[in-house]
Amino acid sequence: MTHLAPLSPDALYRCIDTGPWQFQTTADLEDLTEIVGQLRATEAIRFGIGIRRDGYNLFVLGPPSTGSHAIVRGFLAEQAAREPVPADWCYVNNFEQPHRPRVLRLPAGLGVKLRDDMQEIVEDLEGAIPAAFESDEYRARRHEVEQGFKEHREKVIEELEREAAGLGIALIHTPTGMAFAPKRNGEVMSTEDFEKLPAEEQKRVEDLVATFRQRLEQIFSQVPQWRRENQRQVRELDRDVVMAAVGHLINSFKERYAVYPEVLAYLGAVEQAVVENADDFRRPEEGQEMTLFGMTISRGGRDAAALRRYEVNVLIDRSATAGAPVVYMDNPSYPELIGRVEHLAQMGTLVTDFTLIKPGALHRANGGYLVLDARRVLLQPFAWEGLKRCLSANQVRIESLGQMLSLISTVSLEPEPIPLNIKVVLVGERLLYYLLYHFDPDFRELFKVAADFEDDMDRSPDTQMLHARLIATLARREKLLAFHRDAIARVLEHGSRLAADAEKFSIRVQDITDLLREADHWAREAKQEVVQAGDVRRAIEARIERADRVRDRLQEAIRRGTILIDTDGAKIGQVNGLSVMTLGDLDFGHPTRITARVRLGKGEVVDIQREVELGGPIHSKGVLILAGFLGARYCSDRPLSLSASLVFEQTYGQVEGDSASCAELCALLSALADMPLKQSLAITGSVNQHGEVQAIGAVNEKIEGFFDTCKARGLNGGQGVVIPAANVKHLMLRDDVVQACREDKFRIYPVATVEDALELLTGAPAGARDKNGLFPEGSVNRGVEQRLIKLAEQARAFGVPAVAEKREP
């Protein structure tokens, strides 16, 4: 049984060899500039940043504690500094359709200049236009035009009056109009005089009056047309006057922007608008402010709101920017991302215009890079959809959520969309990446580059050195005390424990930083100048201690016999399995009693956990494998006529995982062979149908769990844990466990097959078939086979239909 010897203490904890290290403390180490152990991810990021094609946005996968955020931002900052400064973006009024503001793209810094120029233009016009209208020349011309209309009308009527007078008919002005009447001696003929006239004369006068009345009516019907014509002339005159004032002013600005056709078009539109709305620039007559409920209402002349139309809303000003922008969005809500249109309350209603358009992160990052936290984007309502829409359309269209969902109906704008040239970097957990990839068809179109960050890296003298420098860098960045080389070694060893692998380090920078901070705290507490290994150890222990209330309770329950666990003696069909619980950031193991009972049956192994739906599918799989193993190993030529039941005693929650299948098999075989199992040993490992023991997770925690139970009762030297041989490389056990093993008070046995485990647990050989195909007398296998044969015969005697028979045709 030499191959079943316990592991040497050296195999239980792989120490860092500080021998080759040339330094004493982290103070002697240089800062680490390169990124440790993330070659795959950094290559992906480089590729993602470098490639300039649609859809090549990045998704950085990996736990946040790996420092992926910082790494990505570092890369982006470096790349962005080499890139040109992108354009300024301004929104200006659309004079034809004010609800659809126009966008202007200008070289960096020119946006603000245009805004200032427009301000200057408006100020100049506020002086120039009233001056033009107040000039004597304008007044004279206006008078001339207005007089022309009046004179024309008067002339026509006067001609008619003269003609009538020639025929003895007078034009009389009544209080409300005009009338014709026959005249005699300069006075209107009285009724009596008229009636004295001969009938023909009366008829003639009457006809004449009627004719003149009709002609006057005709003249009056033409008056509105003349008035319109006159108004048109006045308008034209006004336009000419304003044009003269505005034209040369705007032309001088047009020269400055001669190379920007969009700006020229805008200035042209401004010119046109100013000419058409010259009244906005004229001063209101004094003392004619209108008020409503005590508030001044601007009317006609020089309305602040009217002049706001000539402002320039510089959405993005890059005058102070160097290189391309890198924007990190902390709160990627829809409006913060896409931009928004704000409203002002005015007289109880909400109003808005293009000056109230506010940029979003996409605008700010346009021409550069936008870093977002994937989870936060997904948590914000509509933010993800909004982001995707912008990326696939390659433009940002500001649309309020209220509008999109028809929640509010108030005046709003449809700003012209801004073309988008941006690289979005989403940083998130792996699960999110795979879920999005699977369920969101747009995702794979838009985020074609995945940068997958590693959780751990290989352990080698070179990487140890790199890691030591990483610790030095972090310590300096966090302004911590210097770490002694032994303390570094301890931190590195803890890194292996975190990675649950003696051949690897965890590179979760966040976890390492936390440990360094806590060790620094203890060192300062002890008034040391350098952090020693003891401080690191204390930090690790204190951290466990803070979190292990539940573990303590569990161990206490075992100690007091509330949970039944034997740690010495031997029992048939009973074995100590090992489970692991995860609570917060603490994983811990504890022993669990597994028992097996067998009787005559239909060839089934009943997993009681599964029957009551407290077992997960992987656990059930492990149990079904046992049946497969039993049948193939012992009953290949006869029906398997047993009914076995397996249970995790005193567990009241879900049991998942197959790491107890080896223990279950041992319990089952012990029950079949009627051979007792040592209770001083606990066993963990999964088993396959061939009886090979396979690796399991959290081996360190499981060993420590059983060790704590034994230690509480007093170590008797015979206690230990049987683990899969494949797990030996993962061992990074606690100091006290290693110490106990060194003193031979506790043992760790690696096993490769279930036979090895059985031999350790029963103390009897497992036995191999001889040339006759029989197991040797006294071996465990022999006992098992005998019992199964006996059960098969009993089954035949009782006529129990065996499952195995049905399967064989």
Place this chain on the structure above:
Amino acid sequence: MSATELPLHIRRILVALDASAASIAALDAAATLAACMDAELLGLFVEDVNLLRLAGLPFASEIDMVSGSARSLAPAQMEQRLRAQATRAQESLSQAAGRRQLRWTFRVARGQVVTELLGAEIEADLIALGTVSTPGSRRARVGSTAQAVIERAARTLLILPHGATVRTPVGVLFDESPASAQAFVLAARLTQAESGDLVVFLLADDAESEQRLRETAVSRLEPLQVKARYRWFVDADTATLARAVRDERIGTLALAADSDALDAQTVHALLERVECAVLLVR
């Protein structure tokens, strides 16, 4: 001879009212003048007999100014309309007089407008009338009614073109005729009452008579403590005078109707051209 000794007294001012905007303006100017002179206002509303006759004709109809369409007229309707106008005219008068605490009387007469106005002038010292009193068709600035009154009235007239008010600076045409001396006195008193400036347009053939005129004016203004500017004209033609009035921004122009230097035609032409209030002194 001092200004106060001159026999020019304006105690009653007659205002021809027809409820039109021009007549309201004339009323306002008359009230201002009355306040200066401590005079009484006499309002006269003439029910134009021509209108009543027109309404009595069997085929009578008028073209409405607003709608431009024809509408038949009836005598009763016309009477009612005139009565309403008279009421409005009286209200305006009572308000204007009330504001300045003036005495006033109001009378309605029926007849030809010019005849009635001239008939009433016997009761007054000054007649105030607005020109172009009906809206619409008069190419000439001074309407036919005003024209007739100007030609035939024996009293001093206050003529108000559209938009004018009685205000300073007051301008006066001053020559050696006694009539112009009357105008000078009126202008000086108005200037004094309104505490404004006086501009004296001296009409003299030579420097000597100009000097004499100026000295006369200065001596007359001295006791009144009125500041005056002087301008000398040798040949008083309409255009020159009208330009001078405009250049000096004259608010009220006083001139004598029977001046030696100005004939009736020039006066008439001047009335057509100036935009300020004119006191035609008789």
